[in-house]
Amino acid sequence: xxxxxxxxxxxxxxxxxxxxxxxxxxxxxxxxxxxxxxxxxxxxxxxxxxxxxxxxxxxxxxxxxxxxxxxxxxxxxxxxxxxxxxxxxxxxxxxxxxxxxxxxxxxxxxxxxxxxxxxxxxxxxxxxxxxxxxxxxxxxxxxxxxxxxxxxxxxxxxxxxxxxxxxxxxxxxxxxxxxxxxxxxxxxxxxxxxxxxxxxxxxxxxxxxxxxxxxxxxxxxxxxxxxxxxxxxxxxxxxxxxxxxxxxxxxxxxxxxxxxxxxxxxxxxxxxxxxxxxxxxxxxxxxxxxxxxxxxxxxxxxxxxxxxxxxxxxxxxxxxxxxxxxxxxxxxxxxxxxxxxxxxxxxxxxxxxxxxxxxxxxxxxx
Amino acid sequence: xxxxxxxxxxxxxxxxxxxxxxxxxxxxxxxxxxxxxxxxxxxxxxxxxxxxxxxxxxxxxxxxxxxxxxxxxxxxxxxxxxxxxxxxxxxxxxxxxxxxxxxx
Numbered sequence: 001x002x003x004x005x006x007x008x009x010x011x012x013x014x015x016x017x018x019x020x021x022x023x024x025x026x027x028x029x030x031x032x033x034x035x036x037x038x039x040x041x042x043x044x045x046x047x048x049x050x051x052x053x054x055x056x057x058x059x060x061x062x063x064x065x066x067x068x069x070x071x072x073x074x075x076x077x078x079x080x081x082x083x084x085x086x087x088x089x090x091x092x093x094x095x096x097x098x099x100x101x102x103x104x105x106x107x108x109x110x111x112x113x114x115x116x117x118x119x120x121x122x123x124x125x126x127x128x129x130x131x132x133x134x135x136x137x138x139x140x141x142x143x144x145x146x147x148x149x150x151x152x153x154x155x156x157x158x159x160x161x162x163x164x165x166x167x168x169x170x171x172x173x174x175x176x177x178x179x180x181x182x183x184x185x186x187x188x189x190x191x192x193x194x195x196x197x198x199x200x201x202x203x204x205x206x207x208x209x210x211x212x213x214x215x216x217x218x219x220x221x222x223x224x225x226x227x228x229x230x231x232x233x234x235x236x237x238x239x240x241x242x243x244x245x246x247x248x249x250x251x252x253x254x255x256x257x258x259x260x261x262x263x264x265x266x267x268x269x270x271x272x273x274x275x276x277x278x279x280x281x282x283x284x285x286x287x288x289x290x291x292x293x294x295x296x297x298x299x300x301x302x303x304x305x306x307x308x309x310x311x312x313x314x315x316x317x318x319x320x321x322x323x324x325x326x327x328x329x330x331x332x333x334x335x336x337x338x339x340x341x342x343x344x345x346x347x348x349x350x351x352x353x354x355x356x357x358x359x360x361x362x363x364x365x366x
Numbered sequence: 367x368x369x370x371x372x373x374x375x376x377x378x379x380x381x382x383x384x385x386x387x388x389x390x391x392x393x394x395x396x397x398x399x400x401x402x403x404x405x406x407x408x409x410x411x412x413x414x415x416x417x418x419x420x421x422x423x424x425x426x427x428x429x430x431x432x433x434x435x436x437x438x439x440x441x442x443x444x445x446x447x448x449x450x451x452x453x454x455x456x457x458x459x460x461x462x463x464x465x466x467x468x469x470x
Contacts, residue, residue, distance in 0.1 A: 031414055031415070041383075044420075045383065045422070048422045049422075050422075050424065106434050107429070107434045107436075108434065111424075132447075135447055135448070136447070136448065139413075139433045139447075139448045142432060142433055143414060143432070143433070199450055201450065202447065294431070295431070295432065295433070295434065296421065296422055296429065296431045296434065
């Protein structure tokens with residue numbers, strides 16, 4: 001029995017303007033210096049090098065498959081034969097857009113800036129994330145990864161709301177919140193939380209984009225009503241629901257069940273080896289420790305980065321299933337004790353964790 | 367009055383690369399452009415305190431290693447989110463096999 005058994009779990013305040021947000025600043029957890037593995041400059045430069053080729057190829061496959069699957073879905077609309085085509089189209093729309101939004105937001109997918117920006121805008125629309133808001137929220141996510149009260153992108157808070165997680169496999173709550181935010185932003189309202197990470201000069205563009213998107217959705221709904229069919233919505237909007245499952249499946253593994261309030265990505269992020277189809281949809285974000293440690297490295301170079309630094313990282317989970325087998329029990333245990341987390345074991349070749357830099361809550365891990 | 371400080375030797379920096387230079391409690395970034403010219407800026411990103419010398423030089427752009435904020439290192443101009451504040455630049459010259467930076 002460890003000391004955590006005698007202490008009351010600490011209730012977390014995830015508000016970006018709440019108690020834990022203030023505490024994170026006061027204790028130096030906000031905008032801290034994070035651990036990273038040492039890599040010689042020449043090798044790092046090679047890894048960071050940009051190119052257009054891989055992303056042009058992958059984007060052509062992505063959008064080409066969407067056109068074919070969507071076209072066949074429309075062709076077979078009205079019969080059960082349309083189902084597999086829409087299932088495929090939905091995953092490319094409602095899940096692959098998550099990783100495209102992410103990579104292009106970092107500006108690393110393509111070498112050519114306008115290509116990053118174009119794919120970023122398209123992918124943001126599909127995944128229903130305002131490109132201005134989410135560029136800044138993701139910036140904060142990288143500054144303060146899983147720091148309570150600072151990180152606006154914590155997917156599973158403690159204690160875990162497992163119903164919310166389950167609903168999000170179908171995008172239900174995410175899409176609801178996205179639409180609520182869209183309408184609010186389109187009305188010209190920027191929330192107090194958004195104001196904590198979106199600079200003032202960027203806020204008018206946030207509103208402008210919300211208005212453009214609102215017009216697109218309104219036109220799609222109007223077309224559906226005019227034609228008397230939901231087919232237009234099956235192509236625009238609804239795939240964010242029926243195709244969301246893959247990005248939630250992979251995304252939960254990024255940080256789920258691991259430590260919070262630490263400044264070492266080896267403790268709060270998870271690398272999972274997975275099948276090539278999932279890696280294509282996910283654009284190699286399964287190498288998540290590596291991505292957080294070195295966000296400048298493009299997705300196509302992450303396997304090389306992994307090979308270079310794996311001696312300094314916890315062993316990668318060998319499969320999605322393996323990741324869930326450790327994560328789900330951790331979620332269940334956090335229902336009873338929200339201080340509990342999975343402490344990642346380091347190989348003998350790794351530099352040790354600096355426990356003095358991390359939260360006293362580490363005592364809750366076993 | 368000008369105050370030229372020796373920062374490094376030209377060969378200390380590869381072409382299209384950057385290195386860190388610390389002096390008098392301040393940190394700077396010294397750049398060598400693809401056409402073999404030298405430039406200097408403040409060493410920390412204006413968005414957050416991250417050393418630009420760990421970033422990526424592409425033509426006349428330095429990209430911050432943490433959030434991919436981009437600056438023109440020749441002019442210091444911030445090139446868009448998440449960087450909004452320009453970078454301070456410093457005159458640089460190469461003399462007698464040394465890269466000198468003027469700190470004013």
